[in-house]
Structures are given as C-alpha cells and as structure tokens.
Amino acid sequence: MDSTKLMKLREESGIKILEIKTDLSSYAASDLRKVLEDLLAEKVERVVVNLSEVSHINSTAVGALVGVAKRLRQNGGDLKICALADNLTRTFNLIGASSVVEIYESENSALAAF
C-alpha cells in the first residue's frame, strides 16, 4: 500500500500543484514528506498544496508542510496551501502554523499570490 498514488502532481505556469486525495494521519504524512522532499531535490521553487479533498490532518503532516515551506523560502521560492476544510483550519490555527504558511481559499488565489 502506498498513499503517494493519492497525491497527484501537475504544473501550471511554472508552479507545481500537489493535490492530496487522502486523509493525512501519520501513515500518509510520511508519504507527503517524501513527495515534498522529492520536489526539493528536483529544485522546484514554487508549490501549491491543494487540500480540498482532505478531511483530517495531524501534526506530523502540518510539520512537513511548514518545514518544506521554510526551506523553499530560503531559495526564494514558497509553498502555499489552499482549500482547507474548517477542522483543518482549526488544526493549523491551534499549532500556529497559519502564521507560518500562507493559506488561500482556492487554488486560483494561491496560484495568483505567486
């Protein structure tokens, strides 16, 4: 079993868009980290993570998103996330991650923010 199959990558005007189609408890969180680290290794600079189909996220997955956003910024890039369900927004707010990673209502607004 491999949840990376539920993480779809595409590209629009030079920005990588990662669509997550699985809930992010610890099992999928480590796959998310792998996928994001592959992007770092490929020297990708701009990433949007679309969470519209995610109904659960844990601290490990939030940590992976925060960590990769920070590293991308060091190279002049960024990682932005979009389309969070209410409970995901609450988890980001509780951890404080919403002040570290930019969060957008929609994929288009996240793309436009680059």
Added chain:
Amino acid sequence: MAKSDIKFKIPSTVFYIEPIRAFIGNLAQSLGFSRKRVADIQLVLDEICSNAIHHGSVDATVGVKLQIRIDTHSLEILVRDTGSPQAGEKSWLTQERLSEIEENRSPSSERGHGIFIAKSLADTHEMHPNSVGGTDVRVVFGL
C-alpha cells in the same frame, strides 16, 4: 448509555491508525458528539497513537493497546505502549522533559505539536509511566 469498554490491540505501525481513527469517528458520532468534537477526538486519537508507535514502541512486535470507555456523559480513550526496554527503569516522562517539550514548541517548528494538541483539545489529558516501562495516555471527552 451504560458504562462499557471496547478494547483493541494494534500492531505498532502507523498504517493501523487510519482505520482506528475511522472507528472512533463513527463511535463518537453515534454517541452524539458534534461534528467539530468528532474531528477533535479523531485528531487526539491520531496524535496519541502516533506517539505510542513512533516513540513508545521500540519493540514493534508487542503492539499498542487501546481501551475505549463509553460512559453516560463521556468518551474516554486509554492508549498503552511498551516503551523502550533499553531505557531501563527510568521513564522519559519527567517534569523537566515535559517543560522542555513545551518550551521548544513554536508555530514554525516541524515537530513537537502532538502532546500540545492532545492537551488542548481533550477535556482531561493525563500521561503516566506504566508497569511495563511504557507510557499510558488517558484522554476524556465530555458529552
């Protein structure tokens, strides 16, 4: 509902957290918890089980025990791991270590949010060293 217990034992691999999370979600919903509260319960369960598996299961073959206690006005979850035999008698669970974890937590840190989440969302949150050298984490959610 009269007091009743449900017990599970899962292998110490994160793969099993997802089905257990689905189960507790269904249960909490049937008991009448709000949507928001169901999501909180599921998140806390995920964090506690993740810790039991990542940090409290050096011997992965032993597994992690879960006890879910349903009472008239509450849902209680007890997660019991076996810890690391190498650590000997001394538990990781000291006031100093807990303060250190709390002080090191910042919004921009990649790790160290799990205990904070469990503590923030559960109505009661307790951690105790257990008799087998591991950790018992008990959380209660009031209905």
